[in-house]
Amino acid sequence: MKLDCVIMAWALYLFLVMFWAAPMPLKLFPTPVLRATPSAEPQEGSPVTLNCQTKLPRQRSATRLLFSFYKDDRTVRSRDLSPEFQIPTASEEHSGSYWCEAATEDNQLLKRSLQLEIRVQRLSSTAASPTLTSAPQKPAASETASTEPPGPLPPLTTPSSEDPCLSSPLVVPDPHLHHQMGILLKHVQEVRVLLGHLVIELRDLSGHRKPETTNAPAK
DSSP states (O other), rough: HHHHHHHHHHHHHHHHHHHTTGGGGGSSSOOOOOEEEOOSSSSSTTTTEEEEOOOOGGGGTTTTEEEEEEETTEEEEEESSOOOOOOOOOOOGOEEEEEEEEETTTSSSSOOOOOOEEEOBOOOOHHHOOGTTTTOOOOOOHHHHHTTTOOOOOOOOOOOOOOGOOOOOOOOOHHHHHHHHHHHHHHHHHHHHHHHHHHHHHHHHHHHHHHHHHHTOOO
């Protein structure tokens, strides 16, 4: 009977030890929190640092934790002593859902953080090519001049060497006057041609009337 009581006392003691000792590792360190520095929405090309923040109590300072980082259900870094994961140059490929994991070396205790959404912002066209905004503008004088289109300028007709009045070259500084003079010269040439035809017809007509005047006395 006495032996049975001793055995039951030892069993109760062992049960209590196991009951109180089992949950202790769960309080070894708090659940980690994943943070992004400087921002969870970095600009394209800038660096980003992910920090898996948790802290061991002083009485557990000898215990070492290993940190792992995950992105979209895949591992980007596994079981490292550093709680930081660095992205030197952020790009669109780095956008996604991240979380971290802290575990003891014996892997008996493992805790995961909540997911953190990283969204890399694309650079605008003005920021990517700043030289386009600083290009010098054309002077306004060229714009005002282009609003008045000049008239067509026909080539200057060279005067005929047979006409002494038209043998001297014309000096026309004004393009509009140049255009009008060209038209005038063209009309003068057309009048000359018409006068030439008229002279020929008058000669032919006078040649037909001469025989009639000579035969009139004979009648």
